[in-house]
Amino acid sequence: MKLFRKNIDPRCAYCQRGQQISETDVMCVKHGIVPVEHHCRGFHYDPLKRVPPRPASLDTAKLKEEDFSL
Template sequence: MFNKKHDVDCVYCKFGYVLTNGEDCICDKYGIIERKSKCSKFVYEPLKRIPSPPATIEKYSENDFKIS
């Protein structure tokens, strides 16, 4: 989120909306375009990014914490 270099992808653009086929987008500025097109109007919208799932916590036993 704080990284200044973002993937230029219409999925994360303020003006882009992905179509159901997943390969094309509707852009408020250019109309229907390819999803991975390089656009000069790209504005990163962090709320459109889907966060990765949380890491799984392993099960520990009481013996793992004993000092021998």
């Protein structure tokens, strides 16, 4: 998965014209206070505002000693 992919879903949470003010609201230069999921035609992607999903953690409870021997 790429961090800077081109076909990103537009959301005000990571638009360069918006500033997140709470977990659910964004202050937009064009439209004022809008929900995080909102987007408009003036969307400009800012990759530094987007937080990528956390990687999956390793479940060590299912591992056995035989898994590490040849």
